[in-house]
Amino acid sequence: MASAHEVQVPLATRRSATGIPTGRLAVWWVLASEIVIFGGLLASYIMLRLHHPHWHEEAAHTNVWAGGFNTFVLLTSSLFAVLGHQAAEEEDGPRAARFLRLTVGGGLVFLIVKAFEWTNEIQHGFTIYRDLFWTYYYTATGLHGLHVLVGMIVLWIVARDAACGKHLHRVELIGIYWHFVDAVWIFLFPLFYIAR
Amino acid sequence: MSTEERSAPREHTPHPNYLAVYGVLLSLFAISVAGPLWGMWWLTLITAFGVAVVKATMVAAYFMHLNVERRYIWYVLLIMLGFMLVLFAGVAPDVLARSGQNWQHLRAVQDAHGAARH
Amino acid sequence: MASETTGKQQSFWSRYVFSTDHKVIGLQYLFTGMFMALVGGFLAYVFRMQLAFPGMSVPLYGVVTPNEYNALVTNHGTIMIFWVAMPVLIAGLGNYLIPLMIGCDDMVFPRLNRLSYQIFFLSTVVILVSLFVPGGGFGGAWTAYPPLSASAQYNHTPYGAPLWLIAVALEFVAFLLGGINFITTVMNARAPGMTPWRIPIFVWMVVIASVVFMASVGPLVAGAVMLLFDQLLGTHFYDPKAGGDPLLWQHLFWFFGHPEVYVVLLPALGVVAEVITVFARKKLFAYKTILYTSFATGIISFFVWAHHQFVAGIDPRMAHLFTITTLIISIPIAEMTFAFIATLYGGSIELRTPMLWALAFIAEFLIGGVTGIFLGANATDIYLHDSYFVVAHFHYTFFPIAIIAAFAALTYWFPKMFGRHMNETLGKIHFWGTIIPFNLIFIPLFVLGAAGQHRRIYSYEHFSQLFTPGLQSLRVLATSALVVMLLVQLVFLYNFFRSVWRGEKAEENPWKANTLEWLAPSPPPHGNFATMPSVYRGPYEYSVPGRPLDFWPQYAAD
Amino acid sequence: MLEWLVPQASTSARDVDWLFTVILLTVGFWFVVAQSVLFTFIFRFRRRPGVPARYITGETPAEKHWISRPHLLVILCDVFLIASALWVWKTIKQDQPPADERVRIVAQQWAWVFVHPGLDGKLDTADDVTTVNELHVKTDTTYQFELTSKDVVHSFSVPAFRLKQDAVPGRLVTGWFRPIRPGAYDIQCAEICGIGHALMPARLIAETREQHVAWLAQHAPRAAGSAVLGLQERAAATQG
């Protein structure tokens, strides 16, 4: 039983009235708030996209192959993340860590590709100022890229702990977040690359 | 009630075959890329967005384990999406539309005169 | 509280500044909110003086120029909502009370909790700084409609506008973190036996409010990013000339803005529920109905937002839909109000200070509520929109929430927070000295609004129909009442801080209340309870027939 | 009710005031009932020694009726209020009665520009009369206005007409009004638009047909020029 003296790890953090571990529950609520953030941004984009007939000409200049390759990369990294989680549930820390590092690698590739993509587009004059379409393009993919970056950092930390068998339950948490980032991209890809 | 242990152990469900799921996702992805090749807008619509929905649902169900998670997590996430639909429905008549009852975008007028950007 | 720190200097920081204890963090939020309330009140004093005596040099301030006036009003509104109502009612009381009321020792994420306050503190600094930068504070109203807010070329506040936006954004982040903490804590960390239908209304309300906040703020966060880009990078999200749409922001803002008003309303109603049951020794009337109505309110609040935009250039056909939803939302709130009033029936009412505040809340909020109907009816809103009728309406809702309910909560939980009692007579003086001027401030504003006076106008000299002696005397009345009210607040501050150190000692359960926080010592130590409680019944079992005592605590085994 | 405070100078003013009174009576009734019940309870059930409080859960159907019955009545009132509100809104903001004349209103920081049709009664002809911060209209004439803004959001508001419509840049909003009583009325900007928001008051002069024709006659060509001049002065003044 917790008492006034034992304060380092509050009893609160050890309870689970819902049966869902607190950490995972929190991640779900984080995702819920993320859904409405991206949802608001994409809803605005879709409305203006349908409002401006000329946007599909602009969209024609996005690089489907880069975007497609990145979709593939994220899907694969998601696979690694979930395999890492499987390893973690089998209490195999080092294996989980290896998979997580592979996931980070996936994120890295994603960002590198995106960097080349952007430089190329900017060099060809498709800057954030060229047209509102491009403003949305850079804002949405940029916001998503930021999430990828954050995810990579946390993944790295979790992997480090997992390698020495610590906080294995966190492997699943960061995994869930990473899959969400993947799912967001699954929608950004058709919205900004395919539909034209 | 079991409130005092570290974290209520999730009833260890057998993991689905992730590679199989991954395979399905990849083929769906291929479809979404191939879709526009036929150049039919409605087909593109289905292959691009219909498939995207399926893919996202699969990722959520199998990778995020929503299919073995407590039911109401689905509801929470879906309600959030629902609110986004409400937002869209309420805003589109003003922002998506180019003109409506007793109002119009000057842009619409200009476009009519071919004065649109580009 | 601070008295304990004397001599323990080195530990002071870890105990009161960087603590992860939910009670300390709650008090940090509370005191920051109270300080900002004084700031917001001062701003109101300055621009009210200008309105009553145009062009005068306001004592403690000076002459108010048009752009200064806009900045004063804008920041008054922003501060009162985001830096008073939210921190005091949700973050302050929520942090302090939730773990106590659900019977555990802390929030489930103590460090996240501390982070959330630190971000909030940063946002406070930023909003205060934004008032003193070159060009002055942002003056585009708390609704920040673009294009005005989007470019310094229009608003002439190159630094004020972005800083204001950044401060609000930071505040949102702080409350998102806090909200996630509240929700998960209540879902997972409840004491054994604390089943959903045994959770005190206040805790329920904070959770509902947090969910509603989280679900509604997302699009505005996205919108704020776009607006910030427009301000700093010169993009054109809201610039019609470049294909953007000003109305988009209005929708994104009000999609959050309206739910937000219920986000602050619900916790206030929660406070009232806790107080009236204790001081009427009555079981809350139709506990479940009250919960269902608040769920309904929370959900419907997502369908009414455009009632702020009836004449903003939206399609007139949409106005019909939003009028219908807006009047529908009066139904659950009406039922809730009735339930609260019914709770008093057959009670044994003792008019201590907290009870006075709680009852005043019901009486005053009714005025704010019913006047909302005039605005919700799209046709009358054509005339009343952006008039002082609106201003009076929402002060009759917001003031009861952010000030009256806050005072009810402070006076009620003061013995728990500081282990001492506040002075009853001073409390009553402060109560009447606040309530009477409050009505004298805002009733005249209803008349002025009905007479066609518009908002955010620094002087009415230019309007022959408005600058009449009759209407001007009303403005003077409102302002004088405000000055009185502000002076009376000194009584409160004296009473408050005197009682923190000198007030007569209070035992664990001075009000003979049922909820768990009264089991803990006053003030509760780190860890709250000597032994963690279990819960055996609902929170409002007062005057149960055949019991020796007229209260039956949730933690009592028999 | 409102006419006690502001003259009813247009047809829509009548409708709005009627609705205002209707709402006032309906919610006023509820307000009085709710308040009196509240205060009766407060006084009737003050604490008395030896009189314990009653134990009422409010969960039994019989007790629930105490709130569910009034609550049904509230729903009825809402239906009635919604119907009346939508009807008035329709007549004011949706129907466009056949217009006898049209005026163009352009808002900008911080002035109103009004384009009156000349004697020919048509806009965009040589004899249009452009003025700043002064709008001249004929009584008993249905006007259609088209409203837009050059820079930020403004709001064209004529309290005496119970008329208000935001002027949004990039949008052209049309509406109508029919003056019924001669006089000079305030025009306010009802949407914050920057430093000069309080400094863009304008006057609406409703006059008889004869007076109006006379006014048009003397302002026909060069009044516009002087008006623009006045505009620049104002702009300079508000900047300083």
Ligand code: HEA
């Ligand atoms: C917490 C604060 C709060 C609360 C609770 C409310 C509650 C309501 N508000 Fe208010 N409102 C604001 C804060 C709030 N508002 C603010 C800040 C603004 C201005 C923003 C800005 O522009 O700066 C505003 C503006 C505002 C507008 C826009 C006005 C305009 O700018 O043109 C409208 C229009 O519909 C509106 C309506 C309502 C309604 C219908 C309710 C309802 O929830 C009220 C329901 C309650 C009751 C109805 C009373 C109880 C019921 C009975 C006693 C039964 C009898 C009733 C009937 C028969 C109907 N409000």
Ligand code: HEA
């Ligand atoms: C919570 C919300 C809140 C509160 C409490 C208040 C309080 C007051 N408001 Fe505010 N007001 C707004 C929210 C609020 N306002 C908003 C949103 C706007 C719109 C802004 C815009 O147009 O953009 C506005 C605009 C507004 C206007 C319109 C200006 C204009 O359009 O030109 C006016 C005019 O009189 C006004 C007056 C007042 C006055 C006299 C008070 C007085 O009641 C203030 C008295 C001060 C106090 C009572 C503080 C005392 C505090 C303590 C003693 C510390 C302890 C505190 C706690 C325990 C919480 N306000």
Ligand code: CUA
């Ligand atoms: Cu123009 Cu306010």
Ligand SMILES: [Cu+2]
């Ligand atoms: Cu509202």
